[in-house]
Amino acid sequence: MDKRKLFFRSIVAIVVIGALYRYFSSQPAERLTHISGKTMGTITYNVKYIDKTEPVSKSKIDSVLRAFNQSLSTYIPDSEISILNQSGELNSPSRLFTDVMQESYRVYEMTSGAYDPTVGTLVNVWGFGPDKSRLVPDSTLVDSLRQFVGLQKIVLEKEAINMDTLMYLDFSAIAKGYAVDLVSELLLEHGVNSYMVEIGGEVRTHGVNDQGKTWTIGIEDPLVEREEQRLLGIVRLNNMAMATSGNYRSYYEVGDRIIAHTIDPRTGYNTTHNLLSASVFSNGCMTADAMATAFMVLGLEGSMRIVESTEVEAFLIFQKEDGSLASYVSDGLKPYIDLDKTQNQ
Numbered sequence: 001m002d003k004r005k006l007f008f009r010s011i012v013a014i015v016v017i018g019a020l021y022r023y024f025s026s027q028p029a030e031r032l033t034h035i036s037g038k039t040m041g042t043i044t045y046n047v048k049y050i051d052k053t054e055p056v057s058k059s060k061i062d063s064v065l066r067a068f069n070q071s072l073s074t075y076i077p078d079s080e081i082s083i084l085n086q087s088g089e090l091n092s093p094s095r096l097f098t099d100v101m102q103e104s105y106r107v108y109e110m111t112s113g114a115y116d117p118t119v120g121t122l123v124n125v126w127g128f129g130p131d132k133s134r135l136v137p138d139s140t141l142v143d144s145l146r147q148f149v150g151l152q153k154i155v156l157e158k159e160a161i162n163m164d165t166l167m168y169l170d171f172s173a174i175a176k177g178y179a180v181d182l183v184s185e186l187l188l189e190h191g192v193n194s195y196m197v198e199i200g201g202e203v204r205t206h207g208v209n210d211q212g213k214t215w216t217i218g219i220e221d222p223l224v225e226r227e228e229q230r231l232l233g234i235v236r237l238n239n240m241a242m243a244t245s246g247n248y249r250s251y252y253e254v255g256d257r258i259i260a261h262t263i264d265p266r267t268g269y270n271t272t273h274n275l276l277s278a279s280v281f282s283n284g285c286m287t288a289d290a291m292a293t294a295f296m297v298l299g300l301e302g303s304m305r306i307v308e309s310t311e312v313e314a315f316l317i318f319q320k321e322d323g324s325l326a327s328y329v330s331d332g333l334k335p336y337i338d339l340d341k342t343q344n345q
Contacts, residue, residue, distance in 0.1 A: 049195035115294035116265035120170035177289025204241035241285035245292035273299030
């Protein structure tokens with residue numbers, strides 16, 4: 001080859017390499033952004049994501065959560081759910097409201113009524129609502145209120161939702177999970193593909209963390225106080241959502257009787273089984289949240305049957321007759337979970 005051509009090509013190569021170096025070295029590196037705040041009153045949220053810029057700000061997240069609250073919060077007098085509870089009718093429901101209603105119907109059917117957001121009337125009379133009287137209701141009162149419980153009694157149409165004015169709808173058992181999904185959608189819409197969204201303990205992840213590894217989430221020991229933060233398991237949450245429900249921190253005692261906060265909407269009475277905690281894993285956090293609540297109604301055996309016949313995975317912690325802890329891990333979850341002190345069933 002002609003020496004002049006070789007020299008020319010060498011110069012071109014050096015110029016191209018230099019240009020590429022300057023281009024890539026000038027591009028911002030991916031970094032971790034952590035945003036936290038409050039929603040639904042006092043519930044803390046944490047959003048972590050990896051991106052070269054910061055396409056999703058705290059104000060954008062808060063805007064989504066404000067719209068969520070305006071639709072589904074029973075503590076806001078003019079929210080959609082408050083209007084429905086007060087009047088028995090809601091005209092032109094928002095997408096937020098209809099999405100939650102439709103998923104509630106689906107989980108209600110899947111669990112044979114174990115998840116039912118109309119159970120609020122019974123929850124209140126048992127002392128776990130705004131009225132903290134802690135008085136065990138008699139059977140006559142429970143039976144009289146059961147006629148106002150049952151999601152199938154609510155009529156959902158395209159332009160309106162109607163129900164008896166004595167019914168009370170409360171989405172608290174699905175709301176945090178849905179809020180997690182909404183923030184996750186916001187991140188994906190802005191091109192963020194690696195994130196972790198946590199609201200009040202319900203979590204959804206996508207992609208990897210700032211170490212390039214799958215996001216890991218701890219599962220607490222249900223027999224210790226929250227501030228002790230003792231973990232029983234670590235889950236590698238790979239593009240999935242997780243929600244946990246339990247009876248272990250919300251109960252009161254009447255004599256030698258323990259009244260757990262989980263009320264079975266099918267009977268009107270509190271649950272008495274040995275299941276302490278249900279962590280449910282699904283593609284969406286709204287589904288996981290509702291199913292975790294249903295599992296705490298169903299107990300261990302009923303929950304296991306649903307896991308084995310649906311798309312969700314679960315980690316269930318229960319108490320054996322001798323008082324020790326044991327756990328059930330569904331087959332699809334086993335490759336992603338590391339247990340500490342519990343033993344598989």
